[in-house]
Amino acid sequence: LLWPGAVVCMAGMVWLKGRQQWLQEGVRRRAMRASEELEAYSALDIRLAADGDVNTLALRVCSVVKQKSLFHRVAMLVRDAEGRMVVAGSVGMDEQTIDALRLWGKQVVESERSGVAGCRRGDGGLGVRVGRKSFAVVLGKGAAVAGCGRAIVVPLWSTSGRAMGALAVCADGLLSVSRSAVPPAMTALEGLAAKLGRSLENVALADRLMKAEKLAGLGLLAGGVAHALNNPLTAVL
Numbered sequence: 001l002l003w004p005g006a007v008v009c010m011a012g013m014v015w016l017k018g019r020q021q022w023l024q025e026g027v028r029r030r031a032m033r034a035s036e037e038l039e040a041y042s043a044l045d046i047r048l049a050a051d052g053d054v055n056t057l058a059l060r061v062c063s064v065v066k067q068k069s070l071f072h073r074v075a076m077l078v079r080d081a082e083g084r085m086v087v088a089g090s091v092g093m094d095e096q097t098i099d100a101l102r103l104w105g106k107q108v109v110e111s112e113r114s115g116v117a118g119c120r121r122g123d124g125g126l127g128v129r130v131g132r133k134s135f136a137v138v139l140g141k142g143a144a145v146a147g148c149g150r151a152i153v154v155p156l157w158s159t160s161g162r163a164m165g166a167l168a169v170c171a172d173g174l175l176s177v178s179r180s181a182v183p184p185a186m187t188a189l190e191g192l193a194a195k196l197g198r199s200l201e202n203v204a205l206a207d208r209l210m211k212a213e214k215l216a217g218l219g220l221l222a223g224g225v226a227h228a229l230n231n232p233l234t235a236v237l
Helices: 002-043 054-068 095-114 179-236
Strands: 074-079 085-091 135-139 149-157 163-169
Touching: 002 054, 002 179, 054 074, 054 085, 054 163, 054 179, 074 095, 074 179, 085 095, 085 163, 095 135, 095 149, 095 163, 149 179, 163 179
Parallel strands: none
Antiparallel strands: 074 085, 074 163, 135 149, 149 163
């Protein structure tokens, strides 16, 4: 009678040891993937000139996020010249989801202009917080509407707390991403979003300075023309 019990105990010990090794290997793989993801985002060139192509940058960012993160459907929204939030690039997104993201961006801009809480950094009104700087949002009119989806957005904040755009990744039933894996996965994306926000803010600042210089140049030109015309007109009068 002792032999079967001993066999069962030995089998249990072997199973526990195997499971422990499996868990340790999973932790090691996740740590390695997270390290590779951080390195890829750090090496990503996000510099953009004032007259640069933001769509090319957005597509490059989305491609790297798809390759290195848990999410395989990625989009990047940015502000256009009129201050609207548009989808500048996407990878793996269907057109219906892109349209829903455009609508979400429009609602964020409208809320910002009307002073509604939630469109400024730290308000937490953009959706359900899933990370320090990321939010789960419902795309479309409501969760019960057919074709409605869900996404996680990471706003690209400026130093003044204005959303210069957003990174959006889909994490619904079409993806095998567990809920417990989402918060750790957002840490690297939030760091990337912070870099992108600063880059876009610098571009916007450079654009404003360029416009100011052009206006100043026009003012000097107008003053010079007026001075040049004043002398002969005085003689004529």
